Amino acid sequence: MADRKTLSFADDRDGDDSLMALVANGDGQAYEIVVNAHLGRVVAVGRKMLGNPAAADDLAQDVMLKLWHHAPKWQPGRARISTWLYRVTSNLAIDRIRANRTSQLDEDWDMPEQATQLQGLEEQALKQRVDRALQDLPERQRLALVLFHYQGLTMGETAEAMDSSVEAVQSLLARARATLKKMLVREWRSLLPDPVD
Amino acid sequence: MTQNRDQQLARLKTVLQLYGADSDRWLGAERQGLLELVSTDSQAKRMFEDCKALEDCLDAAAETVGAKALSGLASRIMAQAAMASQEHRAQEKESIPDKPFTRSVLAGLSWLKSLGGDGGQFAGRHMASLSLLAACLVLGVLIGMNESLGNYFQQEFQLAFFDGMPGSNPSFEDVLLGTEIL
Numbered sequence: 001m002a003d004r005k006t007l008s009f010a011d012d013r014d015g016d017d018s019l020m021a022l023v024a025n026g027d028g029q030a031y032e033i034v035v036n037a038h039l040g041r042v043v044a045v046g047r048k049m050l051g052n053p054a055a056a057d058d059l060a061q062d063v064m065l066k067l068w069h070h071a072p073k074w075q076p077g078r079a080r081i082s083t084w085l086y087r088v089t090s091n092l093a094i095d096r097i098r099a100n101r102t103s104q105l106d107e108d109w110d111m112p113e114q115a116t117q118l119q120g121l122e123e124q125a126l127k128q129r130v131d132r133a134l135q136d137l138p139e140r141q142r143l144a145l146v147l148f149h150y151q152g153l154t155m156g157e158t159a160e161a162m163d164s165s166v167e168a169v170q171s172l173l174a175r176a177r178a179t180l181k182k183m184l185v186r187e188w189r190s191l192l193p194d195p196v197d
Numbered sequence: 198m199t200q201n202r203d204q205q206l207a208r209l210k211t212v213l214q215l216y217g218a219d220s221d222r223w224l225g226a227e228r229q230g231l232l233e234l235v236s237t238d239s240q241a242k243r244m245f246e247d248c249k250a251l252e253d254c255l256d257a258a259a260e261t262v263g264a265k266a267l268s269g270l271a272s273r274i275m276a277q278a279a280m281a282s283q284e285h286r287a288q289e290k291e292s293i294p295d296k297p298f299t300r301s302v303l304a305g306l307s308w309l310k311s312l313g314g315d316g317g318q319f320a321g322r323h324m325a326s327l328s329l330l331a332a333c334l335v336l337g338v339l340i341g342m343n344e345s346l347g348n349y350f351q352q353e354f355q356l357a358f359f360d361g362m363p364g365s366n367p368s369f370e371d372v373l374l375g376t377e378i379l
Contacts, residue, residue, distance in 0.1 A: 044260040130258035
């Protein structure tokens, strides 16, 4: 069995399996390595999917605890920790969105505490408009975009995390981009080298 | 030539829809050709710039989760996991019958499981033999502790023994009543 000290949060599958073997034995330090390595991504996906940082934190906590409980059943060689986490995060996020269709974006959560510069305010406003547009996308399209664009997963990894085919993900991404292009037409046109009014 | 250009533009449109404007994410085999098209064709350039502008919008909404917030959340998760483990251990303890023998067997199994390296491999390879040995020991102890069960096995043994001897065919009652057979 690998020594935890020699394991970073290595993305290679063997490293993941060794870490999970330690976690399965109740090794708190190994679990802490996994949490610290992946928590940021899980929270980021949760925020983009749920549009609310508090809900995203709750989601991330549940996902990480699921990993802790799942550790004894971890099957070496089957998946990376990151893939497993993305998949569980995706499923839980979609479950929560469906359970709470009426949830709205927190009005204030993105506002800077001390926004003194106009540029900062404009950036915040743009972020809010983009976040609202993302929230208006169907959840599967949103998820595909979050994983592929924001998390930088490959098409294959996105498909694996979504338990879907590459072709289906491609279709979701194309529709998501087409919809966002219409919804954010003023925003993206203002960013063109030669803005068109 | 025009047909070829139309095909290339159609392909560029598809690639932009699927992969976005980051050419590093395009398929390697067609990347160079499409970039050349973007640099030489005004319509292709426009398509590319539109897509790039949309992606810049999306990037403006990228999440940056502060280290402090993550650290606090990670601490809460660790505490929750520790609590879950304690509850699990407590439940396991409650589910173990309060019998010294059961506890001893579980302790032995736990010890075998905890053996690292060769010990663990030895236990794994000889698990069937060890199990049989343990079962025999348990049976022996049980028989020894239980007098009537011990008598029964003694009688069964005598029957089986005398069955094999020529001219001897005692009944079970004979053995049970202690009748001299020989």
